[in-house]
Amino acid sequence: METSKLTKDRIKKFIEGGKRFDGRGLDEFREIIIEKGISKKAEGSARVRIGKTEVLVGVKMGIGEPYPDSLDEGNMMVTTELTPLSSDRFELGPPRIEAIELARIIDRGVRESKLIDFKKLCLEEGKKVWTVFIDIYSINDDGNLLDAAGIGAIAALSIAKIPKYDEKEGKVLYGEWTNNKIPLNFLPLSCTIHKIDDKLIVDPNREEEDASEARVTLSISEKGIHAMQKGNAKELKIEEFNEILDFAEKNWEKLFPKVEKMLK
Amino acid sequence: MTKEFKRPDGRKVDEMREMKAKVGIIPNADGSAMFQFGDTIAIAAVYGPKEMHPQHSQNPEKGVLRCTYNMMSFSVTDRIRPGPSRRSQEISKITEWALEPIVMLDEFPSTVVDVHIYILQANASTRCAGINAAALALAHAGVPMKDLVSSVSIGKLDKTLVVDLNKDEEDWEEGEGATDIPITMISTEDKITHIQLDGHILPKQLKEAVELARKATKKIYEVQKKALKDSLGE
Numbered sequence: 001m002e003t004s005k006l007t008k009d010r011i012k013k014f015i016e017g018g019k020r021f022d023g024r025g026l027d028e029f030r031e032i033i034i035e036k037g038i039s040k041k042a043e044g045s046a047r048v049r050i051g052k053t054e055v056l057v058g059v060k061m062g063i064g065e066p067y068p069d070s071l072d073e074g075n076m077m078v079t080t081e082l083t084p085l086s087s088d089r090f091e092l093g094p095p096r097i098e099a100i101e102l103a104r105i106i107d108r109g110v111r112e113s114k115l116i117d118f119k120k121l122c123l124e125e126g127k128k129v130w131t132v133f134i135d136i137y138s139i140n141d142d143g144n145l146l147d148a149a150g151i152g153a154i155a156a157l158s159i160a161k162i163p164k165y166d167e168k169e170g171k172v173l174y175g176e177w178t179n180n181k182i183p184l185n186f187l188p189l190s191c192t193i194h195k196i197d198d199k200l201i202v203d204p205n206r207e208e209e210d211a212s213e214a215r216v217t218l219s220i221s222e223k224g225i226h227a228m229q230k231g232n233a234k235e236l237k238i239e240e241f242n243e244i245l246d247f248a249e250k251n252w253e254k255l256f257p258k259v260e261k262m263l264k
Numbered sequence: 265m266t267k268e269f270k271r272p273d274g275r276k277v278d279e280m281r282e283m284k285a286k287v288g289i290i291p292n293a294d295g296s297a298m299f300q301f302g303d304t305i306a307i308a309a310v311y312g313p314k315e316m317h318p319q320h321s322q323n324p325e326k327g328v329l330r331c332t333y334n335m336m337s338f339s340v341t342d343r344i345r346p347g348p349s350r351r352s353q354e355i356s357k358i359t360e361w362a363l364e365p366i367v368m369l370d371e372f373p374s375t376v377v378d379v380h381i382y383i384l385q386a387n388a389s390t391r392c393a394g395i396n397a398a399a400l401a402l403a404h405a406g407v408p409m410k411d412l413v414s415s416v417s418i419g420k421l422d423k424t425l426v427v428d429l430n431k432d433e434e435d436w437e438e439g440e441g442a443t444d445i446p447i448t449m450i451s452t453e454d455k456i457t458h459i460q461l462d463g464h465i466l467p468k469q470l471k472e473a474v475e476l477a478r479k480a481t482k483k484i485y486e487v488q489k490k491a492l493k494d495s496l497g498e
């Protein structure tokens with residue numbers, strides 16, 4: 001269902017006064033629940049709930065050829081399906097721009113933060129490397145799928161084990177795993193800030209996301225900012241952009257320790 | 265340290281490649297333009313405002329801006345498969361968002377304005393060149409606009425910020441490597457309509473990067489304005 005203009009205006013008025021319909025503060029996330037290992041067949045998997053929003057993320061691995069510019073490194077591919085079961089706004093069929101953008105934002109957040117040590121995923125230089133597939137499915141869209149998917153990706157990766165590989169046959173023995181995990185470095189957290197009128201909020205629900213005029217998603221680790229993307233058409237003053245950066249940093253400081261603890 | 269930093273092509277840190285802009289390059293289009301940063305060449309054509317098909321996609325409140333960005337298969341060293349990719353579809357969307365704030369879409373409800381961008385030669389910063397060309401083509405088409413937008417990529421090579429990245433710089437590997445930050449601004453209002461980042465940077469330096477973009481987009485704006493004026497002189 002589309003959010004009506006009346007509701008959007010009401011949300012704006014509330015937020016102008018520092019309030020939200022569900023009583024949260026502007027910088028307050030809904031409850032986050034991470035469940036690891038939800039599929040026995042996946043190399044790693046996770047369910048992430050942020051309030052009523054829910055995504056499933058699975059990691060699978062396969063053998064592939066390296067790209068010509070990184071002959072001794074493994075590959076990664078992120079895809080997203082915004083499934084029709086998660087909202088009446090999504091339809092079956094090839095991915096539309098919303099799904100493509102989401103996948104690419106998560107991809108760059110993981111890739112640019114150098115989370116995965118791709119050099120250790122090389123089997124034979126120039127010929128055989130592991131490819132890590134990160135597949136994201138929306139189960140219920142009540143806003144902020146972006147951050148849910150970002151948390152889901154690092155959660156699934158954090159437990160993913162490399163499957164056994166038969167070198168003689170050149171085959172992956174799917175369903176059998178080594179004790180080796182996918183080698184990981186510092187965890188990045190994707191963190192999206194939304195601008196509604198002149199206020200900034202985190203973790204919008206569906207209606208708030210509809211009322212949002214601009215968003216900036218940042219992938220932040222303890223090393224700094226690794227990837228960023230502004231979404232939607234509304235322009236930002238330079239001061240507003242700087243405010244968003246400060247707001248995102250504060251949010252990361254609050255949120256990251258919580259998420260990290262849940263992943264342990 | 266900044267002063268001693270040597271860029272691969274000898275440019276100063278805040279020096280852009282030579283820019284060229286020309287308006288009215290495609291006779292069939294309602295508006296068209298070329299924009300060039302050194303070896304990076306983008307062309308754009310605008311068709312519309314025209315009736316939106318299919319009809320159910322029409323918006324009775326305001327017009328729709330529809331952008332497509334594509335690289336020509338021969339625009340890069342290794343041929344790329346023609347047609348849309350996930351990358352090009354995302355850049356198309358980003359381009360729409362970058363341009364929308366300046367186009368007065370309220371003035372032509374139920375219609376669509378198509379903006380087609382092609383990169384015919386690529387040496388990094390292609391999305392920025394594409395957006396600059398598109399803004400010019402929209403103005404040339406006489407689509408009601410409140411201003412132009414100007415786009416530039418800011419790079420961080422190891423620890424140094426530079427303006428207008430080329431491919432050698434994009435592939436920078438020394439020290440902290442390369443960080444690419446394409447930024448689009450309404451330069452007369454100091455407002456950001458598009459920003460992306462890949463790499464690694466601390467918040468303080470990111471703010472400095474935006475300041476560099478603010479200055480650079482003012483120069484680009486002058487080049488765009490001149491191209492529009494020149495097209496009237498003919």
